[in-house]
Amino acid sequence: MEADRLNSPSTSVINLEVLGHQLQFSQDPNSKHLGTTVWDASVVFVKYLEKNCRKGRFCPSKLKGKRVIELGAGCGVAGFGMALLGCNVITTDQIEVLPLLKRNVEWNTSRISQMNPGSDLLGSIQAVELDWGNEDHIKAVAPPFDYIIGTDVVYAEHLLEPLLQTIFALSGPKTTILVMFSLSMFSLTFFCWTRITADNTIILL
Numbered sequence: 001m002e003a004d005r006l007n008s009p010s011t012s013v014i015n016l017e018v019l020g021h022q023l024q025f026s027q028d029p030n031s032k033h034l035g036t037t038v039w040d041a042s043v044v045f046v047k048y049l050e051k052n053c054r055k056g057r058f059c060p061s062k063l064k065g066k067r068v069i070e071l072g073a074g075c076g077v078a079g080f081g082m083a084l085l086g087c088n089v090i091t092t093d094q095i096e097v098l099p100l101l102k103r104n105v106e107w108n109t110s111r112i113s114q115m116n117p118g119s120d121l122l123g124s125i126q127a128v129e130l131d132w133g134n135e136d137h138i139k140a141v142a143p144p145f146d147y148i149i150g151t152d153v154v155y156a157e158h159l160l161e162p163l164l165q166t167i168f169a170l171s172g173p174k175t176t177i178l179v180m181f182s183l184s185m186f187s188l189t190f191f192c193w194t195r196i197t198a199d200n201t202i203i204l205l
Contacts, residue, residue, distance in 0.1 A: 014038045016077065018046050019053070019084040021115070023108045025075045026100060034155070035074040035097035041151040041180045042074065046081035048180070053085055057176075060086045064123065066146040069170055071163070072153040073097075076104045076127065078180075082149065083125040084112075090141055092130035101127040133162035135169075144172025154181045 014025045016038075028036040052058045064086030070079040073091035083089045093101055105127045112122050130137040148170055153163060167177060 014075075016043065016046075018077070018080050019050055021084060021112060023080060023111065025077060025104050026107075027075050028100065033094075033096050035072065035093050036100055038075045038077055039152045042077035045078045045149070045151045045178075045180045049081045049085065058085065060121075063087050068147040068149060069141060069143075069145045071130070071132070071148065071150040071166065073101055073127070076101050076108075076125075078149055078151045079105075079125055080108060082147065083123045084121065085123070086121070087123045087147070089123065089125040091125060091127045092137075092141070093127075094131055095129050098127060098129055130166075132159065132166040138166060138169045141170070143170040144175055145170055146174070147176050147178060149178045151180045153179065 011029060012027060014027060016023055016025060025038055027038050031037070049058055053060065056062075063082070066087045068079070068082045068087040068089045070076075070082075070089060070091045073079050073093050074097060076091045079089045079091035091101060091105065105125055109122070109125060116122075128137075128141060130141065148167055150163075154160065171177070
């Protein structure tokens, strides 16, 4: 059974408020590729940032200039949450998803700039191809990163190992890993693996 989606099969554009900014994300919910849909976890992730950005590790003064990479970015919602807190974000996904992801990055970056001329509240955000486990793709994004984020990236058992390999390859001693997912057998397996094999700060949301 297919997981519930945020919207109907006829919804090609999703309007979302992300940290006080009205953004627009194109999607293709009828595509066979899971990455072309805005999933609930990405929306919950930015709401989590909104709730926790006034103080602590997620306040803009502490995040400004931090390097962030988003794995399995899909439509790019979570990446924009971090970029709007001042981070320099690389959103990544497979080549089939990249045109949609780039369109959302370009459209919303332009929209934010137009609505806030002269403001430096947006860090930076770009979209690049990254297949989990691909050493050339990993090297091209120049790890390590301060933060690695992913939402609803734990959905198939055969992808757990390349996902973990990629996370560790992108990490340094001070990397914080933020992963948000729906509770499932695969997410529980991911939780166990990360607890056993990682020395980094891991926040499972």
